[in-house]
Amino acid sequence: MKTTKSLLWVFICTTLIFSCKKDTPVTEDQVAKETKEFKVDFEKFTLDNGLQVIFHVDRSDPVVAVALTAHVGSAREIEGRTGFAHLFEHLLFLESENLGKGGLDKMSARIGGSGANGSTSRDRTNYFQTVPKDALEKMIWAEADKLGFFINTVTDPVLAKEKQVVKNEKRQSIDNRPYGHVSYVIGKNLFPKGHPYNWQVIGSLEDLQNATLQDVKDFYNKWYVPNNVTLTIAGDFDTTQAKEWVHKYFDEIKRGEDITPLKKQPVTLSETKKLYYEDNFARLPQLTMTWPAVHQYHPDSYALQVLSSYLSEGKKAPFNQIIIDDKQLAPNVTMFHFGSELAGEFRLQIRGFEKVNLNDIEQAVQEAFTKFEAEGISQKDLDRIKAGQETNFYNGLSSVLGKGFQLAQYEIFAGDPGFINQDVKNILAVTTDDVMRVYNQYIKGKHFVATSFVPIGQTDLILTNSTLAKIVEEKIVEGAEENFDPSIAATYEKTPSSFDRSQEPPYGETPKVTIPEVWEDNLTSGLKVYGIQNDEVPLVQFRIDIKGGLLLEQANKVGVSNMLARLMMKGTKNKTTEQLENEIESLGAIINMYATDQNISISGSTLSKNYDKTIKLVQEIILEPRWDEKEFELIKQDISSQLQQQKASPRSIATNEFAKLIYGKDHILSCNNLGSEKTIKEITVEDLKSYYNSNISPSVTKIHLAGDISKDQVSASLSELNKNWDVKKVVFPELNTPTAPERSRVYFYDVPGAKQSMIRFGYPAMAATDKDFYPATIMNYRLGGGGFASQLTQQLREGKGYTYGIGSRFSGTIIPGSFSISSGVRSNVTYESSSLVKEILENYGKDYNENDLEITKSSLIKSNARAFETLGAKLNMLTNISTLGYAKDYITKREAIVNEMTVDQIKSLANKYLDPNKMIYLVVGDAKTQLKKLEELGYGTPILLNEKTKKVKD
Known part of the structure; x- marks a missing residue:
């Protein structure tokens, strides 16, 4: 995956569930009363x-999404080369014969x-991008070249x-996270x-390191052939015209050997x-229970999927009633069915409150199941779950990329892209008997x-008769990584x-x-309303x-607004929490x-037919x-539990500590809006x-709406x-404006044993x-706001392999915000990464040239074709106008x-706003191995922000 966003998209795409009666085709007559005809x-x-x-x-927006999907993921790997499909995905972005390096x-x-991106799952790898419509031939040419x-x-x-980049991704998403x-x-x-599902998509650090150039060639020649690939254009x-281009650029790519489909392997x-x-x-105990399920x-x-929703979501859910409300063992329960091409799993995950014994949670789980067995699921509850699934279905199709993804998904795994037109009907076909039957069966x-x-030292909380899991933890060793010279150009005879x-x-x-x-509308109460009418899908977002x-x-009661927002969703004067949830979901x-x-x-989303209600x-x-x-x-x-979890997350620590350093300890915006352990205890309902x-x-309220709804409505x-x-x-206090x-x-915050160092460099800047x-x-x-077009990414990721991702931004609103550079870097190059960022800042304005400006102008202006495509983008536009x-x-x-910007203006702005000698440098990482070396940055001895609070496991 090229960015962390793709991780979320992979999870959403691969866990979408589509409903129909067991072994029985669903007819239009069965669902005609429940849904209007929907076709893609x-x-x-x-x-x-x-x-x-x-x-x-x-034709709703002047954009085109192009996706190339190969029917290969980690399930087609061999043991000893785990993570290879994902590593290969990274490689395919880097260069091809006619685009050139980084082309x-x-x-x-x-x-x-939108930026070339990709993702790998157990069973497929995709490459995708949304572009202005005038660039379609360029994208077809590029995808064929890849x-x-x-x-x-x-x-x-x-x-x-690229091994280093992928290993950094593993550290960021797996090894350095609770x-x-x-x-x-x-x-x-x-x-x-x-x-094939015994290993993870990301693979192991050892296997990644052992991958050879011959492995790459063999993988490419077997799987990346036209007869194993689907091209989607939406x-x-x-x-x-598009068909002519597809034939021109793809026809002469040779077919590969026939690929035998893998059989289902439940x-x-x-x-x-x-x-x-x-x-x-970890700071809290977590129990995860997983049952074998279906593909x-x-x-x-x-x-x-209906079963998982009913058991775990909302006040009426048996697991909520037993584990959260009655026994108060945990703040929430997560449950889902995860179906892949060859097999599936049904997973239950519960993160308990501090020091809760997981045996007590397991006992409560059995009580919740027993409650469900006795009560079952009602038709009314089934209907409300279906209604939510219908809305989610339409939300997933609100962009051309979403439609393109799903068409490819259905083609590869359902055998027919037309399944997209049947899907919403199937959602409505599950019966209460089906739900009870699958519970008993699986x-x-x-x-x-x-x-x-x-957490370390709390094995007294584990399930009785548990055995120690075998996990290899990476050690932090200076100079342990393989050296490489990224400047060496490949020499080859062109195809x-x-x-x-x-x-x-x-x-x-x-x-x-x-422009939409x-x-x-300015109402008599002072309410200000902003709207955009759009009927592309039957939805309204607000x-x-x-x-x-x-x-x-107040400083001594921080967390009040967060608590208030959450409590206001827990029922109304005439509705209990359960009643309110049921009405919303219905x-x-x-x-x-x-x-x-x-x-x-x-914020919310609703079917347009249910907007008024x-x-x-x-x-x-x-x-x-x-x-x-x-x-x-x-x-x-629940909030106390969240605060405990944040203490365990290097990313959360970096966010909270950076705010303190930017605003100063007495500024209200230096506080975590969740509150603190002290303030949470003192806050009352009063x-x-x-x-x-x-x-x-x-x-002081502004309402924004976008979707299938008129101003009069x-x-x-x-x-x-x-x-x-x-x-x-409402009286707002005067705020002190922090200065650089x-x-x-x-500044250094010690997280012993951290596999990555989180860096936050910046200073108090300006308002939007x-x-x-x-x-x-x-x-x-071109510094850090342009993704792969930015110098920070090109030098720290592509040039050195220090990080999986890095960026910079100005974050002001009507209140001055900060300029910040953010990344997670490999622990053993913390100083080297920091020094390189400092060097880039020092030279950015001096080295900025006409080519940089030309790329910037082209990107920012042409990307406006994508600016309003989704309802979410339209809401953001309304917020910019209103706020x-x-x-x-x-x-x-x-x-x-x-268009009017010049190189000299850019240089002047860089000199004014990018002074590396007037910034806050925050590092969250392993102080034992990394703190001392940071003195070489030339800014004195780093200030340690915390004392060690726990030992590191050997």
Whole structure:
């Protein structure tokens, strides 16, 4: 994966569940009363070499998503080379014969693309990007070059460097995180040795290091052949012209050997396996129980997903009632069915409160199952779960990339991209009998794998009769990594072609970017409403921002707004928590309420047909809090648990400590908006009522809506809220404006045994309303704001292999924010990484040139074609207008700023805002091995921010 975002997308894509009756096709008549007809039209054809091609036309925005999906993942690896499919995914981005070194990333920046990205799962690897429609031929050319003209460019130095990048990704996502090894232990014990799912997609550090250049070539020649690949193009394009381009660039790529599909490989357990591990980063005990289940699209997989939702989600869920409410053993319960191509698993995960014995949790689990066996699931509960699944289905198709992903997914794993049109109907076909049947067949009385992950020294909390799990922890050793020279160019004889592929295709007709029409309404109560009507999918998304949050809290009661937001979702005056949740879910709606540093926000999504009912519930939540004392105490416990977890997360530590250093200890924005262990104990319901009565007012509230809804409908729906919401005079305190340090200092927070060092470098900067804010953002593009087009990424990741990802940004709002550089770097190059960042900052302005500016301008202007594609993007546009005072056509005004920018202006901005000698340098890592060396940065002895609080396991 090229970025951490892809991890989330992989999880969402591979865990989507599609519902239908067991072994019975679902007819339209069965579901006609429950859903209107929904279709995603597509065209499919196959080239002579076996490449499957799928087109979907969507003219709602001038963009096109291109995805290349290979039917190969970690399940096609061999033992001893685990993680290889994922390593190969990284390699395929680096170079090809006609794009040249880094050519795809450079082109992505120039054409205003979303950034070339990819992901690997157990069973497939995909490569994807959304671009303005005028760049479609360029993308088809590039994808063909990767598929057919790649392998000659891979050399030993290239492989050595990318091994370091992937190993850094493993450290970041697995080794340096609490509970990061849980899935590894489950895989080794759920799937027998030799099963393709016995190992993890990311692989092991040892296997990654052992990968050879010949392995790369063999893998490519076997799996990356047209007859094992699907090309999907979705968006605003001419299908006749696109078909010509596909034939031109892909036809002469040779077909590979026929690939025999893998057979389904379900597993059974002959005994229950219990394992434990003392986790260096854990602060709380966690129990995970996993049962063998069914593969993706198996008829029973759909009912299993309903089962997991009913058992674990919401107040009525048996697991919530027993584990959270009655026994108060944990703050939440996670349960899901995870189906892959060959097999599946049903997983239950519970992270207990501090010092909770996991045997008590296991006993509570059995009580919850017993409760379910006695009560079953009602038709009403089944219907509300289906409604939520329907909404999620449409949300997943709200972008052209989402549609393209799903068409490819269905083609490869369901055998027909047309399954996308049947899917929402199948969701509605699960019955209560199905749910009970799959519980009895796969869960009740069946063997499972149980893992107990506990903090160091707390093995008294593990499940009885557990055995120690075998996990290899990496040691921090200076100079342990393989050296490489990334500057060595590959020499090879180019693969012959019938035409000159080295010529990048021209742009097509420049797309016309249409700025969405924004409407506004100022209501008599002071409510300000902003909307965009869009009927691409039958959904409405909304966000209500009530100004305040942390800004209106007292230092000795920090955490009040967060508690208030959470408590207001726990029922209303006339509805219990359970009743409120049931009404929301029955509408297929999502409503969340949360506090930030500057707001209390209510966000949500609903089917447009249920918008009015959803907004009525939002009104009730705002105007009629329940003030439930029992729920309040449960929330306090949950937040205390969250604070404990943050102490275990190097990333969270870095975020919290950096805020303190930026704002200073007496500034309210230096505080964690969750509160502290001390303030949480002291806050009462009366404190929440006081905040509510003083600060929750329409006069400081802005409502944003985007979707299949008109202004008149919105105005009518808000009339009661406008009429009944009492107006209050909200007073905001004056805030001190923090200033940048006169001289840089280095601060260190010790996390013994950390496999990576989290770095946060920066200083207090400016507000988003400052005249220099957007120009400075332009200046930052080539430094760290442009992804793979940025110098920080090119030098620290691509040049040195120090990190998986690094970026920089200005983060102001109406209040001055910070400039920050953020990354997780390999522990044993903490100083080297920090020194290189300092060097890049020192030279950035001096070395900035016309080519840098040309790339920046091209990317920022052309990317505007993608600026408003999703409902979420439209909401962000409305927030910029409402909160920052931007004009409705601010995109056009920004284009003018970009076009008029000069190299001299960039140099001036860099000199003003990128002084490495007036910054805060924060490192969160292993002090024993890394702290002393940081003195070489030249900013004195690093200041240790904490004392060691725990020993490191040998």
